[in-house]
Amino acid sequence: MERPPTPSVDDGRSIDATLRRTFLTMAVAVVLAASISCLVAAVNLLVFQARVDGTTAVIRSARQAHEAILDSETALRAYLATGDPSFLGPWSRAEATIDADLDDVAAHLGAIDAPASLLVGAIEHRVAYERWDESWADPARELFGADGALEGPELEARLADGRALFDRYRAAQATFLVEVQERRDGALAAQGMAIGVAGGVGVVVAAAMLVLARRQRRRLREAVQGPIEQLTSTMSKVAAGDPDARPLVSGPAEIREVARGLDTMIESLHVQRTALAEREAAMSVLARRLDQILRMSKEISGTGNPRYVAESATTAALALSDGDRARLWVMGGDGTTSLLHDTVLAHGEPVPVRILGAGEGLVGAATAEARIVHEELIGSHHVAWPLVVGARVVGALEVELVSPPDEPTVEALTTLAVHTAAALESARLYSENAELARVDPLTRLANRRSFAEDLEKEAERSARYDRPLSLVMIDLDHFKRLNDNYGHPFGDRVLQSVAQAVEATVRNVDTAYRLGGEELAVLARETDLAGAFHLAERLRAAIAEALSLDRGDPTTVTASFGVAELERDRPDTTHLVAAADAALYAAKRDGRNRVAAA
Template identity: 30%
Template sequence: MPLGPDTVGRKLLWSIGLPGLVVALLGVGHFWRESRVAVQDATQVESLALAEFVASTFSLPQAPRARAHEAVAEVLRSDTRLFRSVEDVRVLTPDGRIRWSRRPEEVGRVHDEARRLTSPGPETARSSAGVTEVVRPMGGGPECGSCHTEEEVPGASVLQMRMTEPALHQQLSEMFRGALGAMVLFIVLLALLTTLGLHLNLTRPLRKLSAAMGRAEAGDLLVRADARGTDELARLGAAFNQMLARLTAMKAEEIDTHRDLAVVKEKLALKDELEERLRELSLLFDVARSLNATLELDELLEAVTRLVVERLQIPDFSTMLLNTEGLLEVKHAWPEGRGAEGLTFGLGEGACGRAAETLKAVYLPDLEDRTSIFARRGLVEGAVDTGALLAVPMVHMGTLLGVMNFQRPEVASFSAGEIELLTAVADLAATAVKNARLHAETVKLTMTDPLTGVPNRRHLFQRMELELARAQRFGTPLALLMVDVDHFKRLNDVAGHRVGDETLRRVCDVLRLRVRKVDTLARYGGEEFVLLLPQSTKADAVEVAEKLRRAVADLVSLSQPGLPGNHVTVSVGVAHFPTDATTQEELVDCADSALYCSKRSGRNRTTPFEPGMEMHPGRERGPHAPATEGTAVTTTAPGGVAKA
């Protein structure tokens, strides 16, 4: 659509022109600067050429008994346009003394800027404040012999010449400065006029329209905006007025609609009951989904607690599970931090015990009614029991697993529908708890050696990886002991596998009772056991290994003839991180090599790992001579640590 004389677009066009003028101003300034640079360059070129000419005149012969280079002075004093802009001409000696000057009175003086002017260098021209200075080195020597005597022949000297800018150049600069000032004045006036035009044509109409919109937002639908004119703002005001008229009509229709909604609400009463059922089904669905999402018992109980508290608005809730002693033990309670976790109830004790005993839900609508035969003992000593309590047993295939307790501060606050819903929640939770326990038992079986009851090889390597990572991160030592029962194959052959299994259990019991809680004892395979000793030095690990070896030899005896010494002994290999190895595989290999050294050196001994054992396991070097069975090999490790 073409822009008319009264359109907002045409008004804005003037405001857009202002940046264009600013750009033009910047362009004029740029061209003025460029012209100034060009003037200075031209002046410098002209000055260099003139300096070359003046320097050449000094080599011309002069009249006898005339003042030195009077011809040069006469040329410079002439009114020739070429020399009219020359202000000063001087010839300086290397020590800064004026040897010749256009002004005779300066001859013999020392120039103020002698150091800068007489420093060695090529011909230069410098412009500053409308004056161009040329410094040009001059020769000397034989070419000056025509005018000077042999004693007067000057050495190397410097010609200094100062010239003012030509008048044409100065007029050009003045013209650019005048044009720039006029442009600035024009832009200022144009900016003022543009500001005034925008205020009259845009700001004030928009302010009026905004005020009308504010009154309409406050609820005054009878206000109208100014719609005079033909521009976009006037058309916007007219459209706003039409909108207000439509809103007024809609307000009247709203009153009629409210009257009709009052009738509709009566028909939607049944919808509330349907929504309640949907909410209950949704809760059951969420409980089932949450319970199926995890097999960890603690996470499962926490998820059930969160759903019950948030979705059913039950402020007091607890989950009790039947422990190994046949008591109901509180596993999870809400609110947290009251000290209820760990409390136990017997079967038949209180409402929860009664529910567990009868495998049926027990509902106490008023806890302050002490006439009830199911008096409830508080989970926290000194707590006041008020409101209503519902205890629902958790039963899976006829087996009691626990009890869920729901409490509200209001009396008789549980409806029959809620009791039915919470019973279904307890049934779902019972199934999930059963699955979680089965999962925990399965995991335990996969991580535990069934014969000795200690962790198996899989759990050992998982634990070893964690302990090694912790030792690497915090810079702490870690020792590994590999224990092997001596002559175990002969024991199985002579006494049978039943005696062999019993021997492994007894050896394992001796080792388990003599290690720390932070240590890890695991069955590595066959008759071999492994102990992880965190934060233990190599000397400490050797001492622990020797103590365990002696304990096994003293406590595990046999009544079976045909076995060496009629008692059970073990051989031990010791490896240490980071002294012997830095990785898990290397640590196990080092302990295994040390164990083979113990076996081949006579058994029933402790051997710490030393470099080279991995190449020749069991071979003693130097003072390590094989000993007879039943004695311990004592060596001295580097650093003076005694090993047994």
């Protein structure tokens, strides 16, 4: 499409001056239209609407008075016909409002400056009512005495007189209402005419404004369309990614100013796009690193295996840093640091024992000072991140790199260290809780829960492979008396000594348990009843030596034993425990410090 010329605004005016002139013209037209509308509204409100409201009030009051007069006339006729004084009640209530309504009619007529003809009609209306009231209504109330109601011709005559007077009142009332309604209709017509005139003037002003607006629009379009098209073309090229697009615009000063601003904006956008591309590349790397950290955290969350945590964390550290080697160290209770995993080791290869003293080397400094430590060696850089949980250092993550890590790498590995520390601590707590759930805290023997689980498992294995399994139940003799005589702390030491003696006597394949109080048990795998009996005898001798008067102990301790073997044709653990318990009680009955077999 051929581009139109780009003239300056006509008459030498700028776009701003042309717009000001257009606005001023429009404002004058709007003020003129508003003034005419306000004038018409004022006339309507002050003149015509007042007439409409006044005549409407006159009609309303006249009708209210007429309804009351009708009620009065009806009540009096009934009174004349029946002589019943109760009809005078409605008459008196109607009479109470008639004068007030007729006074309202006179007051409203005075307020609207009614013409003489309307005032004459109102007077005739009231005179007709008063003639009926004075000539017929008032005398009708006094006709009755002790003789009762009127009858016959006298009643008919009286009613006929009242009807004639009331008909003259009705005629005067109807004539008056017609005149008032005509007056109101005239006011409504004048009001409509004024509104029509105002509307016509508004249409004329609006048409003039439309013509003026179209003319000014055409002039402005001729002045700015060409330059604006150049600007929009340049902006489209910029939006499409053309870095060399620049606005070349001639025209009014305002357009040239916009072009200069657009040129500055394009240059700024070019700089920002370059910076944004660099940031996007950095964010892409960061997103990839965060994804690796999140995947690693998901893998190790909830695990109870510290070595699996170490292997996952060191693998993630190499991926995040492009390092050559990563190692994970854990803190001991004595302040030393032990190697838990090294990425140079093959999967499943045992980790060599390596322990660093407190503050020793790069890792020792990181754990002692709880800070990142960087050490540059020949051809490599070693960096250690402390693994901190709360205010406690639980280990260190060591990474070996060819070049020093940049800031995003340091931040990523710092985040990894936080997740790793939490996972290591969680694994440690899991291991401790698992041990507490299966080990008696006083004797360090397996507890009753472990006994129940192991017994079911070994009974099933014994039945499947047809192998012997025996149970030795142990109960310390007179343990309550010992507690009463020497105190519970001494009783606890006795239990610990007995547990050590039992642990030292049983085989590696056997397991000793503390079932509660002074009651112990030994699960003898691959052992028949005879073998279990001999094992119990060795245990009895070992327990007897757990305390010695020669070593300064205040007393000695003995135990009774019950031995039972799992029946091959009846691999029932409940029966096995019951049989060993029965043998134990038999040993106690027979004098204690002895072994009894089921």
